[in-house]
Amino acid sequence: MFVDGLECSNFDREVFEELRAGDLGCVTVTCGFWEDALESLDRVVAWRDLVRANADLVAVATTAAEIEEIQASGRTALLLGFQNSSFLAGRIGYVELFADLGVRVAQLTYNIQNDVGASCYDPVDGGLTRFGREVVEEMNRTGMAVDLSHVGERTSLEAVEHSAVPVAVTHANPASLVPHARNKSDELLKALAARGGVLGVSGYRNISGEYAATADTWAELVARTADLIGIDHVGVGSDLGRKVVADDLRWMRQGRWTRTPQYGAGSAANPGKQPPLPWFPDTRSFPGLAEALARHGFGEKEVAAVMGGNWLRFYHEVLPKRSAKE
Structure with missing residues (x-):
């Protein structure tokens, strides 16, 4: 089964068809970045409507068993996720509320500090707040996976x-291989792996550097990451942004918290949306990633683990055993 740890695309039927053409068994989708609780509820409703209209191609999964059932039916399982904890609005009870609505992945912080902890771009990281510790506990209890992709170093370690x-770190790379604030230290990745976590290796140009050149250089990035933390803790996290336009990028980077230009993982010299990778323009190219890994010397079982098996094992351990519908 192919699994993508995170995408932030503007999904529609065409993009869902690309998922099927790439034989994706499961994808974590981004429901929001800076939205408050009411706006986030609207986003969940919008996702339900979208999935209902495309039920022949996709379905929302809330357990690992549902992921397998949906994939076996010839469709792609979608895990609903947020790239920030702003949907909680400072209310600990909202973790369970959104979990009951089917949300299964949440990043603790996005690109600025919040009431849970610090982001990777904050100059000072005070670690998990008192509220943040309770949020992590509630996410554990309700079966919502903790994502550290944009989270600060100390907050992540804690x-x-x-x-x-x-x-999980659903979409990032080792900073020792590609130095960037969005990438993760060896210390953090080894701690994550020691506790059974998974890193989704990304081909996103801004955080992949020279490894984004070809599918084969991306496979080299995967190999060096596996050497660092072990093959069992490496997956794919494309961070693909199909049909994302300038206004979407501006919202991701600026939200409502600033009037000044923000570049996210880019820079003033590299401010815009990154062009599609010629070797990975959309998810129809997922089989090509498996082929690149095989060319690089990964065995059949290792390819299967990286391309989806490690994520599925993680979901079996972290997601609830019973469906949110029960």
């Missing part, structure tokens, strides 16, 4: 330690 179950 989240790994405080969590009762494995946590």
Whole structure:
């Protein structure tokens, strides 16, 4: 089964058809970035409507068993996720509320500090707040996976330690291989792996550097990451942004918190949306990633683990055993 740890595309029927053409068994989708609780509820409703209109191609999964059932039916399982915890609005009870609505993945912080902890771009990281510790505990209890992709170093380390179950970095790379604030230290990645977590290796140009050149250089990035933390803790996290336009990018980077230009993982010299990778323009190219890994010397079982098996094991351990519909 092919699994993508995170995408932030503007999904429609065409993009869903691309998922099927790429034989994606499961994808974590981004429901929001800066939205408050009411806006986030609207986003969940919008996703339900979208999935209902395309039920022949996709379905929302809330358990690992549902992922497998949906994939077996010839459709792609969608895990609903948020790239920030702003949907909680400072209310601990909203973790369970959104979990009951089917949300299964949440990043603790996005690109600025919040009431849970610090982001990777904050100059000072005070670690998990008192509220943040309770949020992690509630996410564990309700079966919502903790994502540390944009989270600061100290906050991430404390989240790994405080969590009762494995946590994820759904879309980033080792900073020792590609130095960037959005990438993760060896210390953090080794701690994550020691607790059973998974890193989704990304080909996003801004955080992949020279490894984004070809599918084969991306496979080299995967190989060096596996050497660092072990093959069992490496997956794919494309961070693909199909049909994302300038206004979407501006919202991701600026939200409502600033009037000044923000570049996210880019820079003033590289401010815009990154062009599609010629070797990975959309998810129809997923089989090509498996082929690149095989060319690089990965065995059949290793390819299967990286391309989806490790994520599925993680979901079996972290997501609830019973459906949100029960």
